Amino acid sequence: MSLDPVKIGFIPLVDAAIPIIAADVGFAAEEGIALELVREVSWANIRDRLTLGHFDGAHLLAPIAIATTLGLATVKVPLAAPLALGLNGNAVTMSPPLFEAIRRHMAPGARMADPRATGAAFKAVVEERRRNGDEPPTLGMTFPFSTHNYQLRLWLAAAGVEPDEDVRLAVVPPPFMVDALENAHVEGFCVGAPWNSVAVEYKLGRILHLGVELVRRCPEKVLAVRAHWLAQNPELAARLVRACVRAADWLDEPNNREEAARRLAAPNRLDVHAHIIQRALDGRLATGDGDEARISDSYILFGGDGATRPDHRHARWLHAQMVRWRQAADDPAGAELAAASYRADVYDAALGRAAPPEEDDPLGVFTD
Amino acid sequence: MPDRDRPLKIVLIDASPERAAIMEQGLRDAGHTTIMRITDHVNLLARIYAIDPDVILIDLENPSRDVLEQMFQVSRAVRRPVGMFVDQSDSASIEAAIDAGVSAYVVDGLKRERVQPILATTISRFRAFAKLRAELEQAKSQLEERKTVDRAKGILMRAKKIDEDEAYALLRKAAMNEKKKIVEIAQSVITAAELLG
Numbered sequence: 001m002s003l004d005p006v007k008i009g010f011i012p013l014v015d016a017a018i019p020i021i022a023a024d025v026g027f028a029a030e031e032g033i034a035l036e037l038v039r040e041v042s043w044a045n046i047r048d049r050l051t052l053g054h055f056d057g058a059h060l061l062a063p064i065a066i067a068t069t070l071g072l073a074t075v076k077v078p079l080a081a082p083l084a085l086g087l088n089g090n091a092v093t094m095s096p097p098l099f100e101a102i103r104r105h106m107a108p109g110a111r112m113a114d115p116r117a118t119g120a121a122f123k124a125v126v127e128e129r130r131r132n133g134d135e136p137p138t139l140g141m142t143f144p145f146s147t148h149n150y151q152l153r154l155w156l157a158a159a160g161v162e163p164d165e166d167v168r169l170a171v172v173p174p175p176f177m178v179d180a181l182e183n184a185h186v187e188g189f190c191v192g193a194p195w196n197s198v199a200v201e202y203k204l205g206r207i208l209h210l211g212v213e214l215v216r217r218c219p220e221k222v223l224a225v226r227a228h229w230l231a232q233n234p235e236l237a238a239r240l241v242r243a244c245v246r247a248a249d250w251l252d253e254p255n256n257r258e259e260a261a262r263r264l265a266a267p268n269r270l271d272v273h274a275h276i277i278q279r280a281l282d283g284r285l286a287t288g289d290g291d292e293a294r295i296s297d298s299y300i301l302f303g304g305d306g307a308t309r310p311d312h313r314h315a316r317w318l319h320a321q322m323v324r325w326r327q328a329a330d331d332p333a334g335a336e337l338a339a340a341s342y343r344a345d346v347y348d349a350a351l352g353r354a355a356p357p358e359e360d361d362p363l364g365v366f367t368d
Numbered sequence: 369m370p371d372r373d374r375p376l377k378i379v380l381i382d383a384s385p386e387r388a389a390i391m392e393q394g395l396r397d398a399g400h401t402t403i404m405r406i407t408d409h410v411n412l413l414a415r416i417y418a419i420d421p422d423v424i425l426i427d428l429e430n431p432s433r434d435v436l437e438q439m440f441q442v443s444r445a446v447r448r449p450v451g452m453f454v455d456q457s458d459s460a461s462i463e464a465a466i467d468a469g470v471s472a473y474v475v476d477g478l479k480r481e482r483v484q485p486i487l488a489t490t491i492s493r494f495r496a497f498a499k500l501r502a503e504l505e506q507a508k509s510q511l512e513e514r515k516t517v518d519r520a521k522g523i524l525m526r527a528k529k530i531d532e533d534e535a536y537a538l539l540r541k542a543a544m545n546e547k548k549k550i551v552e553i554a555q556s557v558i559t560a561a562e563l564l565g
Contacts, residue, residue, distance in 0.1 A: 042433040048466050073440035075462065143434050144441050171438040173431035176409055185411055327441065 003034035004236055008223075009046045010037055010059035012270040013174065014193035014280045015089045015221050017260065018302060019059055022247035024263050030246070031239035039268065042173060043143045050224060051077040056233075057240065059085060060224040063145035063318045066338045069227075072328055073144070080230045081222035082346040083241050084314070086248065087307040088218050089280065089300035090148055090211035091196040092155065094188035095181055098137060099206040099289070101125045113294065115214055115366050119159025126166050140172035140180055140189030148190040150321040151214050158367045163325070181205050192220070193280035193300060194272050200288035201276060207287040212296050216364025217305070219314035222342075230346065238350035245351060248303035257281045306356065310342035313362045376482065377402045379419055381412070381426040381436075387497045391425070394493040398485060413438060423483065424473040425490050428466065436473050461487060468494040513551040520554030523561045 006028070010016040019037060022028045028035035040046045043061055047068055050058040065079045094102065103112065105124040110117035126136060141148040153163045163169055172180045172189065178199045180186045188208070189195075199205030211218055223244060230237050250256055258274075261281055265274035279285050283299035286292070301307035319338040322328035348355050361368070378400055382388040388405045395403055404419055406412065409432045416424065416439075426433050461484075465471060468491045474483050517539065524535040539557070543550045 041431040044433045045428050052463050171435045173434050
């Protein structure tokens with residue numbers, strides 16, 4: 001039996017694990033798919049190659065899939081997300097001096113894992129710098145349309161720090177993030193795994209927050225395809241969804257973590273040491289603050305907790321962030337288009353499952 | 369001053385200095401004089417804002433492309449908004465550029481007639497460079513193959529006390545019989561000799 005070729009572009013990040021495992025452990029082949037993964041260097045490339053048809057699908061930042069569907073800052077091509085590539089996985093890391101400055105300004109007895117407390121302390125740092133005539137901190141994030149951007153803005157704005165006035169937010173490609181911290185081009189960043197742990201490993205950064213401390217179930221990457229491709233290839237798309245869900249379930253099995261870390265570490269995949277990748281998979285991240293490790297069983301979610309099912313409320317929330325930060329017009333039609341690009345119907349049909357009951361709070365934002 | 373009279377400031381961001389040089393020459397030949405090259409990624413956005421270019425060309429192997437996407441955002445730091453050079457109706461141009469391995473960012477309001485020739489030059493130079501690189505790769509691998517075949521011939525000549533032509537004939541015969549390339553047979557000979565050696 002010959003396999004149907006499907007080509008997917010990915011960025012070397014731990015949350016590309018689902019398509020990587022689907023391709024490399026054989027779940028795609030079991031569904032009759034020859035899954036070819038193409039490593040890319042920028043989200044803009046992935047977006048363009050997906051919309052031009054060089055790729056059938058992409059490991060894509062969920063907000064980019066929505067922005068492309070709406071034609072924000074790019075050519076408008078309707079995309080669809082029949083699968084979420086898990087949830088969560090980000091962290092906020094600060095340079096050791098900025099981390100210490102935040103600690104010095106913490107209210108007595110406040111915990112460093114409490115984003116309200118760290119936000120207030122960070123605001124005090126920003127104000128102190130302004131009084132001293134010093135430059136405001138520059139914080140790195142991965143793309144304008146990214147959860148990293150929105151998570152940082154959420155944390156800043158909740159503390160009364162105006163993200164576009166009081167600090168500088170700069171796009172830094174993930175592989176350059178640690179380098180930018182070392183050279184003081186940024187003093188902190190929000191990025192996905194494994195880059196926070198890489199900064200900790202080189203003693204250049206300390207993890208201030210796991211993403212889950214800001215948003216308990218945060219949308220992150222989706223498997224994005226062109227809406228047209230999905231309409232033309234419904235049966236192939238269903239097989240792709242099944243292969244990815246199997247891969248996600250395989251990733252959830254603790255006994256598979258070591259093999260998963262090893263496979264993700266391969267030179268043609270992430271090309272990062274397996275033991276650093278394993279920290280993300282285990283949800284046990286050394287913060288670099290003494291011997292502290294921040295532990296969370298949902299630091300990064302693959303199959304568990306319904307993480308692969310695209311939830312239209314996640315798309316609506318992302319669209320609301322675009323509106324809040326002036327990337328998108330406050331247009332109800334835009335929100336509906338964003339929501340409609342999350343294809344839970346395709347997901348449910350592929351798995352032969354009925355739609356599960358919706359939980360009350362799909363996100364768990366710390367300010368709510 | 370009318371748009372067509374003002375010389376355009378062009379920034380080339382390319383991690384390959386060779387390609388950037390070829391590009392710059394191509395643009396100079398086309399009459400453009402204000403061209404700046406950036407080959408690293410340090411403080412990229414601040415440098416671009418300082419230069420205030422009309423056109424930015426960036427190779428697609430460059431992760432810094434995502435940094436440029438920030439120029440679309442509403443921000444006090446941006447003096448002039450930057451838009452995609454090509455509008456919705458011009459997807460063929462985008463495709464040609466992406467296929468060639470380059471992307472262009474152009475300041476809003478710049479006339480399309482002024483940008484088209486720049487992009488055409490860029491695309492043709494990128495293609496020429498890719499062809500050159502492919503030819504170089506091929507030449508390199510041919511050289512490697514010849515070295516492998518030479519080593520295998522030497523092994524056969526010593527082991528079987530035959531001359532070079534006979535050694536080559538042996539390799540060729542084995543390749544024909546096994547429907548493989550001579551270089552593959554040569555590699556097997558070398559591997560076997562190393563294992564037995």
